[in-house]
Amino acid sequence: MLSKTKEVKSTRAAFGEALVELGAQNPNIVALDADLSCSTQTKMFGDKYPDRFFNMGISEQDMMGTAVGLATCGKIPFVATFAMFASGRAWDQVRNGICYPRFNVKIIATHGGITVGEDGASHQALEDVSIMRSIPNMVVLSPADATETKAAVKWAAEYQGPVYIRITRTSMETIFDEQSYVFDTKAKIIKEGKDVTLISTGETLIEAYNAAGILSEQGIDAEVISVPVIKPLDCDTIISSAKKTNKVVTLENHSIIGGLGSAVCECLSENYPVKIKRLGTNDVFGQSGHYKELMAEYELTAQKVAPKIAEFLKK
Amino acid sequence: MQKLDKNEVKELKNLSCRVRQQVVQMIANAKSGHPGGSLSAADILVVLYKKILKTCPSWEKDPSFSDRDRFVLSKGHASAALYAVLADCGYFDESELMTFRKLHSRLQGHPSNRLLPGVEVSTGSLGQGLSMANGMALGLKLDKKPARVYALLGDGEMQEGQIWEALMSAAHRKLDNLTIIVDRNRLQIDGDTDEVKSLGSLRKKLSAFDLNVLEIDGHNIEQIYEALQKSKTLSDENHKPTAIIANTVKGRGVWFMENSACWHGVAPNSDECEKALEELRSKEVC
Numbered sequence: 352m353l354s355k356t357k358e359v360k361s362t363r364a365a366f367g368e369a370l371v372e373l374g375a376q377n378p379n380i381v382a383l384d385a386d387l388s389c390s391t392q393t394k395m396f397g398d399k400y401p402d403r404f405f406n407m408g409i410s411e412q413d414m415m416g417t418a419v420g421l422a423t424c425g426k427i428p429f430v431a432t433f434a435m436f437a438s439g440r441a442w443d444q445v446r447n448g449i450c451y452p453r454f455n456v457k458i459i460a461t462h463g464g465i466t467v468g469e470d471g472a473s474h475q476a477l478e479d480v481s482i483m484r485s486i487p488n489m490v491v492l493s494p495a496d497a498t499e500t501k502a503a504v505k506w507a508a509e510y511q512g513p514v515y516i517r518i519t520r521t522s523m524e525t526i527f528d529e530q531s532y533v534f535d536t537k538a539k540i541i542k543e544g545k546d547v548t549l550i551s552t553g554e555t556l557i558e559a560y561n562a563a564g565i566l567s568e569q570g571i572d573a574e575v576i577s578v579p580v581i582k583p584l585d586c587d588t589i590i591s592s593a594k595k596t597n598k599v600v601t602l603e604n605h606s607i608i609g610g611l612g613s614a615v616c617e618c619l620s621e622n623y624p625v626k627i628k629r630l631g632t633n634d635v636f637g638q639s640g641h642y643k644e645l646m647a648e649y650e651l652t653a654q655k656v657a658p659k660i661a662e663f664l665k666k
Numbered sequence: 667m668q669k670l671d672k673n674e675v676k677e678l679k680n681l682s683c684r685v686r687q688q689v690v691q692m693i694a695n696a697k698s699g700h701p702g703g704s705l706s707a708a709d710i711l712v713v714l715y716k717k718i719l720k721t722c723p724s725w726e727k728d729p730s731f732s733d734r735d736r737f738v739l740s741k742g743h744a745s746a747a748l749y750a751v752l753a754d755c756g757y758f759d760e761s762e763l764m765t766f767r768k769l770h771s772r773l774q775g776h777p778s779n780r781l782l783p784g785v786e787v788s789t790g791s792l793g794q795g796l797s798m799a800n801g802m803a804l805g806l807k808l809d810k811k812p813a814r815v816y817a818l819l820g821d822g823e824m825q826e827g828q829i830w831e832a833l834m835s836a837a838h839r840k841l842d843n844l845t846i847i848v849d850r851n852r853l854q855i856d857g858d859t860d861e862v863k864s865l866g867s868l869r870k871k872l873s874a875f876d877l878n879v880l881e882i883d884g885h886n887i888e889q890i891y892e893a894l895q896k897s898k899t900l901s902d903e904n905h906k907p908t909a910i911i912a913n914t915v916k917g918r919g920v921w922f923m924e925n926s927a928c929w930h931g932v933a934p935n936s937d938e939c940e941k942a943l944e945e946l947r948s949k950e951v952c
Binding site: 402410414424428444 | 732786791834
């Protein structure tokens with residue numbers, strides 16, 4: 352499942368390519384953007400299929416509503432903008448217009464998390480998973496690399512109903528092997544271990560995996576679980592792992608309130624309560640800076656995370 | 667342009683009166699609802715559904731169903747009037763009207779397309795219906811369907827910014843298969859729209875947004891019918907969407923509800939309901 356080559360690619364580039372491929376296969380695929388088509392990479396689709404591409408201008412609320420109307424005509428709208436605006440600016444439109452009637456609209460939320468970088472706090476969505484997963488009928492995906500993003504986008508096109516796909520700005524190492532990777536709603540154990548369960552999603556999965564490497568040098572055998580589907584959460588895989596390790600750590604490029612960490616707490620506290628440590632941004636706004644500096648500043652890197660996990664295991 | 671003969675006008679007027687009675691009864695029975703904006707929109711809905719929209723409940727299983735004209739009630743709180751008209755068109759049995767706003771009813775406080783046949787989209791959170799109508803108009807154009815989309819907006823609702831985003835989109839995308847009707851009753855929950863936040867000259871604003879604009883008496887059956895037809899002719903000529911400003915009276919037909927913001931979202935009690943029904947039954951024109 353894991354890739355042997357170390358290709359560097361952004362999840363948004365992978366989305367752009369996947370959308371073009373989908374466009375060739377299905378004439379009902381349409382794309383909408385709100386003046387960010389170069390950033391979200393819907394431009395690739397727009398160049399290839401201009402009749403099926405709608406740049407709605409800087410009006411995210413109008414864009415979500417327009418997607419609803421297109422969905423009533425049997426189209427499968429992929430609506431792309433930054434996670435901040437997709438989730439925040441247009442939340443009412445997403446809730447009432449798309450999710451309540453369960454329309455077949457796919458929201459591609461690019462530039463999620465702290466790694467937006469220099470644009471700073473106003474553009475760093477750290478609450479989007481929280482407010483999107485609380486809406487009934489919404490499915491929330493958070494792929495970890497280019498391979499998983501491509502597979503997630505294609506899965507979403509087949510699925511009937513609203514989907515929120517959270518991807519990010521930065522280019523990163525590919526984790527999963529494109530040939531053998533199969534996307535489904537299951538959580539995936541990417542490294543087996545017995546001392547602690549590390550659960551992560553999106554951009555921080557590689558950090559969790561590398562943290563496990565650092566911990567193994569200290570004699571700590573961590574199990575690493577990838578959660579590409581935050582809702583509906585694959586609780587069974589998480590419970591099985593927790594039964595083995597009895598200690599769980601979550602790591603995400605998102606607030607510890609309402610995101611993956613909260614979802615894991617909800618699952619385990621009801622089914623198999625164990626000690627949990629949630630790592631993510633700790634109820635704060637972000638700031639400007641290079642994304643690597645920000646990852647370190649908000650303690651989301653393997654180097655910062657590993658000692659925290661070791662400390663947690665001592666308690 | 668087709669004109670209505672005297673009998674047709676009389677039939678439509680009678681139906682408007684019946685719809686108004688049902689609106690009052692439904693809201694009184696539910697002890698909640700929005701009489702003011704339902705009564706102001708009643709004549710527009712009657713003419714649209716009985717004379718303009720090419721849509722029919724029996725089409726639903728027919729392949730040509732995708733060719734139907736679309737209607738969006740952006741001012742979803744006028745649901746009682748919409749439901750009364752849909753029942754008359756045969757989308758469901760009239761007896762269901764009295765389940766309005768009750769537990770497990772398909773007739774939700776604001777329309778839900780998941781529950782009720784004949785409803786295209788779910789509305790209620792104001793300002794969102796026009797974007798949805800635009801999306802339908804775009805979808806119909808992509809599929810080269812000749813059908814037309816009609817959206818009914820409240821004037822108070824036009825204080826929402828999304829409406830103006832959508833108006834820009836409609837003109838920019840040359841949605842000549844779209845007719846917008848504004849139920850211009852000049853009142854909203856907290857009072858006169860001109861006092862709460864004035865729309866100024868709505869006609870000038872809509873013209874400036876590059877739409878064709880017509881202005882009518884929104885309670886005159888002939889004028890509504892002619893404007894709806896003309897909206898298509900105008901759009902066909904210059905490829906612009908057309909907006910019809912329908913000047914209406916909030917609470918129309920019930921004297922103590924007319925032109926009163928207090929009756930925006932308040933149900934009549936049983937005495938008030940009886941008084942209203944008595945008045946509506948006594949009239950040929952409501």
